[in-house]
Amino acid sequence: MEQRTATTVFESLSSGVRLDVFRLLVRMGQEGMVAGDIAAKLGIPPTNLSFHLKAMAHAGLVTATQEGRFQRYRANLTLMSDLIAYLTEECCAGQTELCPAVNAASICTQC
Numbered sequence: 392m393e394q395r396t397a398t399t400v401f402e403s404l405s406s407g408v409r410l411d412v413f414r415l416l417v418r419m420g421q422e423g424m425v426a427g428d429i430a431a432k433l434g435i436p437p438t439n440l441s442f443h444l445k446a447m448a449h450a451g452l453v454t455a456t457q458e459g460r461f462q463r464y465r466a467n468l469t470l471m472s473d474l475i476a477y478l479t480e481e482c483c484a485g486q487t488e489l490c491p492a493v494n495a496a497s498i499c500t501q502c
Contacts, residue, residue: 392477396451400474403450408435409443413452416466423465425458 404410411433416423424432430440444464447453451470455462483489 392473397474397477399450400452400470403447403452406443406446408433408439409447409452412440412443412447413466416453416464417468417471419465420468421465423456423463425461425463427461429464 404413412429412435415429415432426440426444427437429435429444430437433440435443444453444455444462448455448464452467453464454467455464457463
């Protein structure tokens, strides 16, 4: 991952609403959620959520697929894993075997 990509992702997640949405979508895995269900679950007005989802999609954090009248959103788990790897690649001077907490945290069975 390039620094520019990491910066874009972090800028997108710098909003508390977006961070909550992303964490919810990560919990849902590949099932994802439709926008209306996300709004209801997090207590966010749909128009406000739409703005945030658009920004997150632009950053590559979420993908959307059309399902009839609805859009189903999913977290980009590959990007999340790439970001974790980017952040930890220099851990313990590159000797990641010395960083077991980092190794355990970077494992995602759904990615």
